[in-house]
Amino acid sequence: MTTILEQLFYSAPGQVVAGKLGLPEPEVLRRGRVGPAGPVATATLAGSSLGTDTVAILGVDTIAALVDDGDELPAYPQRLGALVVDARGLQQLSELEQLRAVLRPAVKGLQPSGRIIILADDQVRGIEAHAVRQALDGINRTVGKELRHGATTNLVYVSADAEPNDLTSTLSFLLQGRSAFVDGQSWTVRSSAAAPPISERPLADKIVVVTGAARGIGAQIATVAARDGARVVCVDVPAGGESLAALTNQLGGTALQLDITAADAGERIAAHVASRYGEQARIHGMVHNAGITRDKLLVNTDAARWASVIEVNLAAQLRMNDALLDGRPGGLADDGRLVSIASTSGIAGNRGQANYAASKAGVVGLVRALAPELAGRGITVNAVAPGFIETEMTAKIPFVQREVFRRTNSLGQGGNPIDVAETIGYFLDPASAGVSGQVIRVCGQNLVGA
Amino acid sequence: MNAPRSAVIVGGNRTPFVKAGGAYAQASNLDLLTAALDGLAARFGLAGQQLDEVAGGAVLKHSADFNLTREAVLGSALAPTTPAVDLQQACGTGLETVLYLHNKISMGQAEVGIGAGVDSASDAPITVTDGLRRALLTANRAKTVPARLAAFSAIRPAQLIPVAPQVVEPRTGLSMGEHQAATTARWGITREAQDELALASHQHLAAAWSSGFFDDLVTAYLGISRDGLLRADTSMEKLAALKPVFGGPDGTMTAGNSTALTDGAAAVLLAEQGWAATHGLPALARIVDAQVAAVDHTSGDDLLLAPAHAVARLLARQRMSLGDFEFYELHEAFASTVLATLAAWESDTYCRDQLGLPGALGSIDRSKLNVNGSSLAAGHPFAATGGRIVASLAKQLHARGSGARGLVSICAAGGQGVVAILEAV
């Protein structure tokens, strides 16, 4: 049964009603490998040139950032595509004023789907410096909530020894439409020996395995990986075989029908890769996307409901990783990528989803523990945590809660599966070698959760 | 001098098989075959690839489907420049298309291709009577209106009733089941033995499905992801309760130990071994040898025992004995067909008089027979059965290890049989 409230919201003609209720019309976000139309302003606050050097490599039009240092707020002559602020080296609370001074004109002059990107030190010394480091995150999150028309802000903590090459994939991702639904987030990029130059087809001839690929977000992940040049192995349960085959044929990949909870699932994935792409072939990217929900309040959750979610969403991944990391033919390559799907439910908790939240928070734990362990092999381990993404799975969420999710984020809308897929594409990029152990929320800065 | 060429079975794909009139009732041979090719293309990354040839066929075929396989290729993900051929040898069709490609690859006429088969008993062609057909053709040839009217005037009302496809042997007027009932009686095959074989078929197929054996052999179609005829919970009691359908009231052949009319399609990918290696394709097994034989059922021979003859000749040529195989895949047209074939091989008299051997060919280890189920449980879409068996057997042999051998035996209408030896690569 559709509720009257839901009718009002959901009929597309009901947009009129939504407007009358004071809910903003969602901005159409810039998406894909498309940079901002306007120029990119760069600012250096404390002597670090990493930001400007990295932007220079990207080959985008840059201008000097305007600074609010007087009575009259300076205005950009044209709509600004993005502001990249290099705040590395900031030590004292008084220096935060410099950040305010460059942000103010930029926030005012930013074009729809514009970007603010703040770079900061990952490691700092001294009490005040730590306070400054954390203050930056508060500024970032607040600006994210104040920006309008699909513009976003994100904060990147950078290790002291990082070079521009380590940062190009991150800045490219953030400037382009690929990061459309990533807002108010912060994560860390470290130096790495192995970061190659960025490319329009970074995954060319690399093998990427996606579980749960037959439909929804998984199909988008496989599609984006194929767009970026990958040879995709699309994995799903046999029941989804016809859709899986149709997608695989369109992407020019290979299909592997498999229940990932099978004890030998990892072995079978490796065997498939070795048999299709040769004994020497290795997986570049393994994307653990398959997941299920079995929602009930904890008081109504029995052992079976509990176990199935933990098994599919977490335990199966652990087993597959063990097999794929043991050096066998068709396993994960050194310099490879492991990507998992966490969830804002796992980070913030969600009523009726104790089992799901457990599995997804578990994914975060897995990522943080495994990343340092595999760093020596050049393998990165990361996760995305989708917020409200409009897919079949989320249709099971009761309506009122759904509308809350959809609207209560800084972008005023739900994300699309492609937003999750693009963030995964960023992790898969060989140029993202310095990004590991990170969990990036793709949630439009959902107000729920930390 | 070219290097010796070896054709290998790369893998296979089929639709789940379902009972005629069931979930695929609205699907045509063309739809089913296209689905089987698309699933195969996805499994092996063949989308957009130009293969050397696709050989396919159907037993029950509309005249409009004269180029069935080529049309399926055009509707599939394969490159539209992939040529195709239609072949037909009744229930031997599926195995014959595989042999056709195997031989072409071995001879250097092709590097990679598909052998396939499909049948939809749901979509069987209904034809007009012979009298009506002739009258229509005459009318078509007539040059004047009166001549055309004269042709039509020759039509009699009874001729207007459409004719369903004949499942009887044209020269004996007996259906395949009636022929087999005579064979069953002649060889003294008991009801219990037939039901036991049927039960084993269901149990083996059910176990194979549960273990994921078909994960890389089958692709779901129209929402169906498992064989529809499979009864995992059947039992000797349930089978014993069924009434005989062939051989009169005292007959032993029931719906439980005879194959049902079935819809489905199957395809097998073959390639030259070196070509497969350089193109990132696995090699499961190769075809060692094959043989076709026929019996004269118009003079009283057992209609479906031709494979017994074909196997005898094949073993003689290969200097092998019946016990030399890891697996036996004897197509279960009827449970009693398999049992009569085994009995024939064990019979000194039959082997001496009919097969020209000094004595009995021997017996097989029944634990090696149809280990993942066969047509009684899976169903039998006539031309698709060969592809089902070849792909499954190739996978079993490959898992057993290089050099393992298996025997395929398929009986066909017209008193024919086609058999082959597969060997794991």
Added chain:
Amino acid sequence: MEVRELASMPSMGAQFAKAMVPSFHRGPARIPTHAVRVSRLTQDRTRLAGYDRVCGFTVRDQVAPTWLHVLTFPLHVALLSDPASSVRLAGVVHVSNRMRLHRPVTADEVLDVTVWVDNLRPHQRGALLDLVGEIRVGDELVWDGVSTYLAPGADVAGEPVAVPKPEFTVTEPIARWRLPADLGRQYRAVSGDPNPIHTHALAAKAFGFARPIIHGMWTHARLLAGFEARLPQTYGVEVSFTKPILLPGTIGAWWRPDGEGWAAAATTPDGAKPYLILRVAS
């Protein structure tokens, strides 16, 4: 906008009869201001297979976008037989259509189908109006489409809007299809569109056609089916119906890659004049 929930798809008989009674409305044209919706609609696989066969599609689990349009059509009829509408289906001409499949839809999926009327605007010969449909699975928009109808003689204030003529280049047809006299009946059986101008000579004559004409949406679907194996998983497609096709008849058809998508047309057998011009954008 008010959304009126219908318990099931309206049966076409009586509803259609109402929709076919020409409007004697005088004065400014009116269109319904409410949307109609049928929730939890299950798809009939048998009818779908029949549709695939009549239109030339391979029977698959994933459905053609034109099939989803067919599922919305009873709601077009419901809206254009509603008392709130001065525009009746009788006499309106389907001039163009655009739809987009946002993701593959399979035959087992349960659909929420909503249709409303929008964008009533003056035209030299009357008025244009859009029947806008959307299909969701749960929350997810999987298909949307806009059917633009011309209501001759309808009175709408304002300057007539110009409808740009779709681009057409004379092309040698790839295919020549013979359309049998009973094709309208065949398509009626699977589409549920009972408009007699597609099946009865007298009805066709009443609307000025020498013989019955085939449904434009059949031609649309048949043309897509001509190159279905080359179509992507999801796409948008736009057609302009430029001229009706009389039954029985023979038409030409061609398709070719065009930029990121495809261009195609159904034409006279010699390719000189278009019946339908189609563009696919992925």
